[in-house]
Amino acid sequence: LLEVPTEKVLYRLWVFDPDSQYGRTGFETAFKSGVGFLGSVTFPVKLGGKPGFYALKLSGSTRNDINADSLPAVLMPAPGSRFGGRRGEFAAVLAGYQYLAIYPEAPGKGWGIFGQVYLSNGDPTFLDRSAMLGVSGNPRVRPQDRFGAAWFRYSLTDRLVGALSTRLALEDEEGVELFYTLGLSRHLQATANVQVIDSAVAARDTGVLAGLRLTASF
Numbered sequence: 513l514l515e516v517p518t519e520k521v522l523y524r525l526w527v528f529d530p531d532s533q534y535g536r537t538g539f540e541t542a543f544k545s546g547v548g549f550l551g552s553v554t555f556p557v558k559l560g561g562k563p564g565f566y567a568l569k570l571s572g573s574t575r576n577d578i579n580a581d582s583l584p585a586v587l588m589p590a591p592g593s594r595f596g597g598r599r600g601e602f603a604a605v606l607a608g609y610q611y612l613a614i615y616p617e618a619p620g621k622g623w624g625i626f627g628q629v630y631l632s633n634g635d636p637t638f639l640d641r642s643a644m645l646g647v648s649g650n651p652r653v654r655p656q657d658r659f660g661a662a663w664f665r666y667s668l669t670d671r672l673v674g675a676l677s678t679r680l681a682l683e684d685e686e687g688v689e690l691f692y693t694l695g696l697s698r699h700l701q702a703t704a705n706v707q708v709i710d711s712a713v714a715a716r717d718t719g720v721l722a723g724l725r726l727t728a729s730f
Contacts, residue, residue, distance in 0.1 A: 522554040530573040546574035557610075564610035564624065572602035578636050589675035596636050603632035615652055623649025626662075634669040641667040656695035663688050668712060685712035701727045 516523040530548035531541060552569040576599035578588070589595045607628040614622035627645040634640040646662025666685045673682045687709035694702045707721040 520555070522552075522556075524550075524552045524554075526550040530575045530579065532579070545577060548573035548575070559610060562611040562614060562622075562624070564608065566608035567606075569605040569607070570603070571605070572600065574600055575636065576600070579638075583638065586680065587672075587676065589672065593675035595669070595671040595675040598635045601633060601635075601637045603630060603637060605630050611649075613649075613652075615650070615655060618650070618652075618655035621650040621655040623647065623651075623659075632669075635671045638669055638672055639666055640669045654695070658693040658695075659691065661688070661690045666712065681714040682712050683714045686710045699729045703727065 514523075514525040526549065528548045528550075529541075529543050529545075531545050533541075548571070550569065550571040552567055554565055554567040556563065556565050558564070576597075578596040605628060607626075609624060609626040611622050611624035613624070625645070625647050628643065630639065630642040632640050642665060644662055644664040646660060648660035648662075649658070651657055651659060664687055668682055668684070676682060687707060689705060689707045691703060691705035694704075696702055703725045705723050705725075707719075709719045709721070711719060
């Protein structure tokens with residue numbers, strides 16, 4: 513990791529093994545499938561006196577096979593399919609968060625909007641486009657709490673959809689998520705969240721997931 517902070521811009525560069533090394537030391541097959549990279553440029557800004565940041569990220573690798581560790585077996589194309597034959601992958605991400613309100617009586621608290629747009633050249637990457645947009649922050653009446661709501665959409669690479677069309681009908685995945693974190697004390701928080709997801713598997717009904725988490729810090 514190389515990080516270069518300047519007065520107005522933060523530069524970061526990562527170089528890594530594009531294969532997942534979960535459960536391994538990483539030295540057994542280090543860089544066997546190529547080299548991956550991620551570079552980002554982050555700009556802190558102020559709009560109307562409100563702080564925010566915007567970032568451009570570029571990522572890619574020299575791999576020429578499918579990252580099988582990232583897909584369940586049912587979504588693995590058969591050998592000889594049209595997906596997974598290209599060498600090299602590249603993607604660009606534009607992301608940002610912008611405060612729309614800050615609270616003078618509670619320094620560092622406020623709320624704003626965030627978003628991200630992702631584009632890639634597809635094969636052998638599984639996603640070719642994705643986007644998210646949402647709002648998050650602290651309610652003014654209880655600045656110790658946090659809330660958030662977001663919409664997202666994922667588009668699977670056309671070559672992958674085509675390669676699996678005789679086995680499984682796939683489409684874009686879309687959904688929304690909402691959460692609220694209640695600050696019970698300085699060291700105790702309770703978070704409730706709900707997700708509504710229209711799955712990428714066309715035959716599945718829209719799913720609803722709900723969760724509750726209690727977090728203690730010491």
